[in-house]
Amino acid sequence: MAAKLSAKLCFGSGFNTDGRSRAIESRPVWPGVNVQFYHKRRCAAAELIMGGKQATLAVNGNSNRGRDTKWSAEGENGVRKKVRVAYQGIPGAFSEAAATTAHPGCEGVPCKGYEDAIWAVESRKADRAILPVEGTLEGNAVRNYDLLLHHSLHIVEEIRLFVNYCLLVAPGVRKEQVRRVMSHPMALAHCSHGLKKLGLDVVTREAVDDTAGAAEFVHSRGLRDTAAIASCRAAEIYGLDVVARGVQDEPWNVTRFLVLARQPYTDEDNVGVGAVVGVNRAWKTSIVIAHEGGLEVLLKLLSVFSFHNISLTKLEVNPQGNAPLRVLDIDAKGGAAVRQFEYVFYIDFEASEADPHAQRALEEVRRFATFVRVLGCYVARPKIHTLDP
Template structure:
């Protein structure tokens, strides 16, 4: 908790105490109060108790250790791609994805006064989503652990030449002036969040379209991925996401992170996964959950 800027500490302490009194209702999120993840937590679990955590690992650990019933984690952004390290952290956490949620992301430039500003703090993802704006204004991007925390840090610094990029609510929480709204480069900027829990969702309880997320590994040999993916094409499975990343230093095998429309128990997906398991190693389902936005 000491890693938060001082203006955020009182809010963090109050939320932490409320969550400790009823951990089953607690919803862990990464960031200081007022972050986009805080907003996502309120929208995904309206009856929950938001629990601020300094890092993604801390939020996942809170669920694993029973300090929270769920965690809300951003996984990808429409403009800036996947959130750094999430593809590594999700499988390592041992938690299951039980829901997804999309929110429109809008950033405000805020500070102590109205500038001019020489630099702006924010989460690296938010800085990337506003890189053209910052470049045009001659503002140097500076990394911070999260967006709302950046606003709290700017309030703590007391330097009128340093700004923050954060949700507008952060300015209200930390006493900053909003200089300009909606400074993101793309105004249809959207982030996808996932809801994590200790136990997977019972697929029989899912009415309507479902999403299934899984990882698998293939050897770096000719046509390995083509063979692994063949079953999804022949069985008519809509694959909406396929990303590769390396685990370990050998570079002998590649891990893939995949989303498909469907759920285990449906024959087309069962057949596709069965064929995938024949050609791939370490197939692991990370979760099956209701689809909240149509794909395709």
């Protein structure tokens, strides 16, 4: 890189009226290149401005570390308030159901997108965010794990939900009248054969932000040629008829959601969500690893975890294709540095980060992988929750 470097890395403690973060800290990053970083909306992603072009960077390191010592669910006088859980969508969305399953009685904070839900937590409008991350059915892969990399929230809980899709129409409409089906892209992908079985394979499919949003759209416009794929609860909320239940391609359709918070849970919080002291298998740790070298690192990873007798419950290799992942490593030895990776590995293993075997395994991984970040350590919850009676 030819340009000169005087980089600024800024952690904003608030926003200016134009929505940009105020810089409260700046430090040099990369001698020889003129780079400027600032934190946008107080998240861990920074913008790299080089030659007039901007790129978002994932950040290794947690800008919130040590700051947020109190649960924001705790009010001014120490009185516990309702936990506010941000989710993508509107009431009736599956993510809302996952939020209330994880935190019964919580206050749902509806958000336009997944990243908005994360921002809601970062800007303290919510205490937790909930994101769907993987499902038993194929379809549009949920790339929410990538979002975790661009922010510094911690995974504090997981929750599994049996997702039963229903076909909803305006009152009195018959399925033969349906010319268009609307839903979240994942729901549309999960119901392709289901729609065929209902004789609706030739209708137009339209993807919208969330399943409940599709139901609300049909309701608010009084559409008589459009159906929504959503939950039965969405039918109740938006006054729609359920013309078919269980329209997913396979009867077994489970989605795993992650609950995110600004700080890791305390022991007390973990006991509250079912931690059993001394039982290692009851814990899970999610990490992300990237290496400049590429796929050969996979074998090394597998042998490290196998040597320490730690089971993996998820291993996702995510080739970054033409757009390598750029990571601003603020914890790098010798000062923050920008790195590029062609492969990113998402791993969940069955042990607590605090377990000595896990610590040794992580130490070994850190020796050969260029980038390792622990996304969270939380109580494993294999239970599958159902919504419909």
